[in-house]
Structure formats: structure tokens, C-alpha cells
Amino acid sequence: MRRSERWMVGLGLAMGVVSGGLAQDANDLTPSRARALFDEAKQQCDADGGKLWGRSLCGPMMIVEPATRRVSANAPDRYNALVEEHGVFIGRLPEGETIANTSVEWSGVKWVQVQWPMPTDAVQQRVLMAHESFHRVQAELGLEAKGEQSNGHLDELQGRYLLQLEWRALAAALKANDDATIRAHARDALMFRDRRYATFPQARAAERSLERNEGLAEYTGIMIGGSDPSERTALALHDLSSHVADPSFVRSFAYATGPAYGLLLDRYAPDWRVQIREQADETPASLLAMALKVSASATQADAQLAVRAKAYDGATLLAGETKRAAERERELATYRNKFVQSPILVLPLSNPRVMFDPRNLVAMGAAGTVYPSAKFVADWGSLEVRDGALLAGDWSKVQVPRALAAPGQHGTIGDKGWTLVLADGWQIVPGERDGDVTVKRVAQTP
Structure with missing residues (x-):
């Protein structure tokens, strides 16, 4: 989750899909509990066996308690800052070191870092650990995020509207049972995306980096953290619906699109993970367009947009987004005065x-x-x-x-x-x- 030396708080959690996780006290990360989490991470990593990306995701992992900066790790560090205690390695992260759900280099080791408390749901825990484990090996896979740009167009009326139509079409595709219906909804999703790119010429390049970064990480979290195809589909559907409530989509959108496009690609282009490593300009969406033989056509999208939007309650969505846009203009005026003019x-x-x-x-x-x-x-x-x-x-x-x-x-x-x-x-x-x-x-x- 980092660009250069920028660490960013991870989102990527599939929240509330499956219950049954062990309740956690924020101040109660015992060595035995940490060890159980590390064992679970290794079990799911071993079960994958490197099949997903051609490389094992197993490796050093630390859980950090932000209030105390206390570290519980599954491996020793290079410079002996951690001390073994009941099968885990304990220490304190120095002031100035960032605490986040991400991948970090500290004390001579490249770690998966997760914050305590973790999600209380057992599935969410597994998704989080696998998501961040992908980030630890991302550069080795040739998928390191480069040139991340602002996705400010996703705060604009048409940007938000077309993105949510895309999400709704993707959800319909994942819920469908017959191939013809799946393909039809997937084509709609790609049409809404193409129309967004035609409306905002910078959007294709701006969105690419985040989709290859967080989108692929969240797909990985769901593939390895989910126990079977139905659970993985449920997790992807939850990502598509839960992010609708985000105040802004500019940096969270890829957590929703990544798993959905990944699961569709697993159906229609099983070798896509090899392709995306070899082709730096491609995204899961562009690879799906190739697999389904869908070509971008802004003219066609203009002609069909209103008709196809009806299938996803586009009128109600547009009305809500129009109201939000007016409120946003008032908010921006306040921010301009606060952060620029004063x-x-x-x-x-x-x-x-x-x-x-x-x-x-x-x-x-x-x-x-x-x-x-x-x-x-x-x-x-x-x-x-x-x-x-x-x-x-x-x-x-x-x-x-x-x-x-x-x-x-x-x-x-x-x-x-x-x-x-x-x-x-x-x-x-x-x-x-x-x-x-x-x-x-x-x-x-x-």
C-alpha cells in the first residue's frame, strides 16, 4: 500500500459478511492470540502454495498496538529489537515509524504490518492478512504501484454516477447464474467505464495505478481469505456495496472493482494474472474487455447509456448524486477559504x-x-x-x-x-x- 516511501492506512476489509470470529479487547493482544493469528496466516498461505501469483505470500508479519506501539511478530528482526516470548517476538516500534495496515521495512526486515485490534470476524481477519501479504511481495511480482495520480474525477457528479452504475452492473454479473446474463452485465459494466473515460480523458491513466495496487491486493485477500467460491463471491459483492457509503471514492474505488473484475477474469481468462504481470498498462477491467471482445466506443456508450442505466435504477442514483454535487460545491467553498485563501x-x-x-x-x-x-x-x-x-x-x-x-x-x-x-x-x-x-x-x- 505504499507509493515510494508513503505508507497509507489499509481499507480492503470485507466487513460483516460472515460472523463467528473471536471477540477482541483492544488492549488484549496476548502472545497466544498473536501466535494463533500467525498460524492461521501461514495455514492459508500454505494452502495457496504460491498457485495464485506463482510466489508464496508467506513471510514476516507483525501486529502493532497503536496506543503502546507494542509489536508482536512471527519472526525475529535483523537487529535484535524483538525478544522471543511464548513463541512470538515482542518489542516496541520506535516513534516516527508509521503504524498502518500495509507492508513496511523495519529493523532490517520487510514485514506485513497490521494494526490491533483486527476485525472481529474470522473471514475478515484472513482477508486482511492476505491483502497485506500481497503488498509485501508486490514489487517482486512486478506489480509495484507507480505514478499514482489523483482520481478527483470520482468526486465529480458524472464520475461518481458512472462508477456506481459500473459497480451495480458488476454485482449483477456476480449474482447471475447463466453465462449469457453474466456476459451481458459485464459488458454493461465496461460500457459505463468507457463512458467515464470518454467524459474524463485523464481517468484511464489516473485509475490504473490504484487498480493494479489496491484492486489486486483486495482480490488476493478475498481469494486466499475466502474458503470457497461462494464465500469469495459474497466477499466481492460486499466490497461492491459497502463502499457506496464512502464519503469519497477517489482512493477507495479500487477495493470494490478489483475483486469483482478478478473473479470474472478467473471465469473468462484464467491466465490473466500472468498477463497483468507482463503488461504494465493493463488493468483487470481492460483484460476482461479483451476476453469478452468488448471494444471501447464512446458513441455507442452515449446511445446506450440511458437505456442500460434503467436496468440499474440509474434515475434514482443520478438524482441522489445531483443533490450531493450541490452540497459538495458548498463544502469546497469552505475548504478553499480555509486551506487556500486564509x-x-x-x-x-x-x-x-x-x-x-x-x-x-x-x-x-x-x-x-x-x-x-x-x-x-x-x-x-x-x-x-x-x-x-x-x-x-x-x-x-x-x-x-x-x-x-x-x-x-x-x-x-x-x-x-x-x-x-x-x-x-x-x-x-x-x-x-x-x-x-x-x-x-x-x-x-x-
């Missing part, structure tokens, strides 16, 4: 580590994307955001309301909306615009 604190970023929830981002076009809550770690220190921050589209800077920040300050600077902890040798200095401030490394007094 005095701000600007923090430059270079290979940052970022923790955030991908479900609630708000795209602001060329200005960047609003992250309602997040933590940014960079060479100047750390910024914890509770009431929103604006991240540039190229991740070159993050900005928050200036509030109490003033030139000459250093150390910890707090505001109700954010807390900045500056590293030694850094302090607040005047910014480029009158009234703005930024940070700068300064000479330390001997």
Missing part, C-alpha cells in the same frame, strides 16, 4: 510517510486533496491532523490553517485542528505569501 502553514514534503483513511478524502482539483484526518511524517518532524489538511496533488506539500503558528517557534506547536512536532534544528519561518508561514532547518546553537 493564512496557512505550508509544510514541504519529500518522501513522506502518511497515515490516512482512504474513504473520506475530498478532491479539490488542481489545489490538491483534503484529508480530514491524517498523520504526516517527514524530515522536519510530524504533523497530526484532526480537522483537515490540504495535500498537493504531487505530494510536494501539505498545508493547514496557520492558527497559532508564528515565526521563531520550534518544538511542539499545537492547535485544536492539528499538532506539529518539529525535529531538532527546525523552526517556523515566514512563508511566500504575506501572513503564511512554513518551516526551515536552521543552524543549531552549540
Whole structure:
């Protein structure tokens, strides 16, 4: 789940599909419980035997308790930061190291990292561990995410409308029993996608990276975490329905599309996982279009869109999205005043580590994307955001309301909306615009 040195909070959980998991207390990750989870991860990994991707997903895994930063791991680290205790390896993750559901390199080892508490549902636990295990070997498979872009078009009226029509068509395809019906709904899904690409010319390239990254990871989680075809289909259908409630689709959409297209490809192009490793420009959707011999045609899509949208209650969906679009314009005006027009604190970023929830981002076009809550770690220190921050589209800077920040300050600077902890040798200095401030490394007094 990372791009360069950016760590991002994982979503990818199939929530509430199957009950029966052991209840967990957030402060009760015992060695025996950790060991049981590690054993389950290994069992499902061994059961796959490398068949899915041609490479085993087994490997070092750690579970981290955010409040205490306590680590429980299934393997030793390289530099002896962990101590064996009752069959697991215990230690503490240093301050400055990011805690997230992801893959990280720490103390000489590349780990699968998951946060405690994990989902209480047993299936959800398995999906999560397999999803993050894919990220650990993703680069070795030649599938490392590259050039991730903003998907701000998925906050636009037509972008959201056409994406949800696509989701509904995919769900109908997964629920169908006969081949002709499955193919018809799959073609509808691809038609809605092609129309989105025609409406937003940048969409195809912008969506590709996330679909190859999180879409493939969530497909992997469901394939290995699900026990049989019916359970995997139920998990994929849940991903398609649960993300409808996300405040924003700009970074969560691929968790829904990835498993659905993957399962359809398993039916119509069983060798697709080899193809996608060899062809960097392809996505599961484009491979399905080739398998079904569906060609993109914006003209055809325009002619058929209204007719086919009726099959998925498109009128009701469009009415709801039109109302949301009006509300969004008011929200964007507030954000522009808060993060652009008013005095701000600007923090430059270079290979940052970022923790955030991908479900609630708000795209602001060329200005960047609003992250309602997040933590940014960079060479100047750390910024914890509770009431929103604006991240540039190229991740070159993050900005928050200036509030109490003033030139000459250093150390910890707090505001109700954010807390900045500056590293030694850094302090607040005047910014480029009158009234703005930024940070700068300064000479330390001997």
C-alpha cells in the first residue's frame, strides 16, 4: 500500500459478511492470540502454495498496538529489537515509524504490518492478512504501484454516477447464474467505464495505478481469505456495496472493482494474472474487455447509456448524486477559504510517510486533496491532523490553517485542528505569501 516511501492506512476489509470470529479487547493482544493469528496466516498461505501469483505470500508479519506501539511478530528482526516470548517476538516500534495496515521495512526486515485490534470476524481477519501479504511481495511480482495520480474525477457528479452504475452492473454479473446474463452485465459494466473515460480523458491513466495496487491486493485477500467460491463471491459483492457509503471514492474505488473484475477474469481468462504481470498498462477491467471482445466506443456508450442505466435504477442514483454535487460545491467553498485563501502553514514534503483513511478524502482539483484526518511524517518532524489538511496533488506539500503558528517557534506547536512536532534544528519561518508561514532547518546553537 505504499507509493515510494508513503505508507497509507489499509481499507480492503470485507466487513460483516460472515460472523463467528473471536471477540477482541483492544488492549488484549496476548502472545497466544498473536501466535494463533500467525498460524492461521501461514495455514492459508500454505494452502495457496504460491498457485495464485506463482510466489508464496508467506513471510514476516507483525501486529502493532497503536496506543503502546507494542509489536508482536512471527519472526525475529535483523537487529535484535524483538525478544522471543511464548513463541512470538515482542518489542516496541520506535516513534516516527508509521503504524498502518500495509507492508513496511523495519529493523532490517520487510514485514506485513497490521494494526490491533483486527476485525472481529474470522473471514475478515484472513482477508486482511492476505491483502497485506500481497503488498509485501508486490514489487517482486512486478506489480509495484507507480505514478499514482489523483482520481478527483470520482468526486465529480458524472464520475461518481458512472462508477456506481459500473459497480451495480458488476454485482449483477456476480449474482447471475447463466453465462449469457453474466456476459451481458459485464459488458454493461465496461460500457459505463468507457463512458467515464470518454467524459474524463485523464481517468484511464489516473485509475490504473490504484487498480493494479489496491484492486489486486483486495482480490488476493478475498481469494486466499475466502474458503470457497461462494464465500469469495459474497466477499466481492460486499466490497461492491459497502463502499457506496464512502464519503469519497477517489482512493477507495479500487477495493470494490478489483475483486469483482478478478473473479470474472478467473471465469473468462484464467491466465490473466500472468498477463497483468507482463503488461504494465493493463488493468483487470481492460483484460476482461479483451476476453469478452468488448471494444471501447464512446458513441455507442452515449446511445446506450440511458437505456442500460434503467436496468440499474440509474434515475434514482443520478438524482441522489445531483443533490450531493450541490452540497459538495458548498463544502469546497469552505475548504478553499480555509486551506487556500486564509493564512496557512505550508509544510514541504519529500518522501513522506502518511497515515490516512482512504474513504473520506475530498478532491479539490488542481489545489490538491483534503484529508480530514491524517498523520504526516517527514524530515522536519510530524504533523497530526484532526480537522483537515490540504495535500498537493504531487505530494510536494501539505498545508493547514496557520492558527497559532508564528515565526521563531520550534518544538511542539499545537492547535485544536492539528499538532506539529518539529525535529531538532527546525523552526517556523515566514512563508511566500504575506501572513503564511512554513518551516526551515536552521543552524543549531552549540
